[in-house]
Amino acid sequence: MKIIKQFGTLAIALLTLSTLFACNLENKKNPKILLAQATESPKPTKDNNTVQIALLLDTSNSMDGLINQAKSQLWDIVNEFSLAKCGNETRPKLQIALYQYGNDNLSANEGYIQQVLGFSSDLDEISEKLFSLTTNGGEEYCGKVLQTSLQQLPWNKDPDLLRMIFIAGNEPFDQGRYNYKTALTNANEKNVVVNTIFCGNYEQGINTYWKNGATLTGGEYMAIDHNKEVVHVKTPYDEIIIKLNSQLNKTYISYGSLGKQKIIAQEVQDKNALSLQEAVAVKRAVSKSSRLYNNKNWDLVDAYEDEDFEISEIEIDELPEELQGKNEEEIKSYIALKKNEREKIQKEIKEVNAKRLAFISNNEKSNKSGELENAMIQAIKKQATAKNYSWE
Numbered sequence: 001m002k003i004i005k006q007f008g009t010l011a012i013a014l015l016t017l018s019t020l021f022a023c024n025l026e027n028k029k030n031p032k033i034l035l036a037q038a039t040e041s042p043k044p045t046k047d048n049n050t051v052q053i054a055l056l057l058d059t060s061n062s063m064d065g066l067i068n069q070a071k072s073q074l075w076d077i078v079n080e081f082s083l084a085k086c087g088n089e090t091r092p093k094l095q096i097a098l099y100q101y102g103n104d105n106l107s108a109n110e111g112y113i114q115q116v117l118g119f120s121s122d123l124d125e126i127s128e129k130l131f132s133l134t135t136n137g138g139e140e141y142c143g144k145v146l147q148t149s150l151q152q153l154p155w156n157k158d159p160d161l162l163r164m165i166f167i168a169g170n171e172p173f174d175q176g177r178y179n180y181k182t183a184l185t186n187a188n189e190k191n192v193v194v195n196t197i198f199c200g201n202y203e204q205g206i207n208t209y210w211k212n213g214a215t216l217t218g219g220e221y222m223a224i225d226h227n228k229e230v231v232h233v234k235t236p237y238d239e240i241i242i243k244l245n246s247q248l249n250k251t252y253i254s255y256g257s258l259g260k261q262k263i264i265a266q267e268v269q270d271k272n273a274l275s276l277q278e279a280v281a282v283k284r285a286v287s288k289s290s291r292l293y294n295n296k297n298w299d300l301v302d303a304y305e306d307e308d309f310e311i312s313e314i315e316i317d318e319l320p321e322e323l324q325g326k327n328e329e330e331i332k333s334y335i336a337l338k339k340n341e342r343e344k345i346q347k348e349i350k351e352v353n354a355k356r357l358a359f360i361s362n363n364e365k366s367n368k369s370g371e372l373e374n375a376m377i378q379a380i381k382k383q384a385t386a387k388n389y390s391w392e
Contacts, residue, residue: 050093051162054149058169060102061137065226066199075283082290083391095119096126099149102140111144127269140169141176146183155190168197173209184216195219199226220379232279233364237356244349245285251342253300256318262298286353289346301339
């Protein structure tokens with residue numbers, strides 16, 4: 001058995017895709033249209049604009065290069081799509097689900113398929129699950145994993161919200177007994193767009209039905225050189241951002257049963273990114289300064305921004321040690337202090353990152369064509385145009 005490097009983040013890449021949702025602008029003047037809209041289901045509101053992305057990743061032996069690209073470029077994609085906005089200025093939420101398929105370590109009775117993570121908005125959790133994956137030779141059944149994800153996941157039924165699947169691999173798309181066309185019919189019924197990423201020659205992907213797998217739902221077909229080495233530009237600003245990230249972590253106030261566990265998980269995922277390259281750790285730090293990195297289920301600063309959150313409902317033993325014995329007003333003052341510290345650090349990270357990006361723009365010589373990041377971003381932006389998205 002050949003164990004390959006842990007699976008990085010194809011998914012998160014998609015995570016970035018997360019920023020796409022249906023951005024339908026309301027007609028404010030035509031009374032006939034307004035009357036018709038009154039009888040329809042309401043358009044998404046600020047609270048329910050949620051993009052759902054399912055990542056279906058081939059974890060067979062042949063996916064070493066893809067995994068390396070995914071690990072290295074995950075946070076690039078997150079950062080790109082953290083800037084996405086709808087035509088009416090609203091910002092979408094994100095949910096990511098992760099499946100692996102084509103791995104001999106998985107159950108043959110299940111078709112060598114496993115749900116690694118259901119829909120989640122926790123970027124640290126998504127990163128953790130991706131880094132936990134290993135590769136091993138197996139049988140890759142695209143139709144089966146597509147159908148499984150369509151059946152198991154709680155897809156949103158609102159037609160105005162964006163639902164997407166990204167499936168990556170390099171074996172024939174029609175492999176296995178389950179007909180992929182049946183799965184794609186079900187995807188159309190659920191208004192789920194399937195995008196395919198063939199790891200290999202573009203024409204070979206067409207000949208093995210990967211392009212057909214995308215076009216049947218109006219998705220994008222992409223072919224990448226999964227063995228292409230990812231080159232990062234080292235900048236004078238990298239060390240500064242990494243130090244700021246350490247300061248940023250100190251602004252988190254853990255609470256509840258998840259608190260201590262999640263504080264540790266945050267640090268572990270920082271180390272996972274740094275284990276790849278310093279530049280990857282920098283990109284993760286930039287992601288942590290964005291709106292997509294929200295930890296209200298274990299951090300008091302993020303939780304306090306939620307209108308449904310009440311500090312008085314937290315038991316004393318669920319508070320961190322530094323808040324034990326303090327009254328509610330003292331706790332609120334402490335949260336406000338950490339909130340101000342965080343906003344200041346996040347602002348500084350963004351400012352330093354702007355200088356970093358300018359440096360890269362002037363010094364980058366590598367061609368990103370054929371890489372996962374480039375393929376994903378191009379595909380998503382193309383589909384987003386029809387949904388009235390724009391980028392800052």
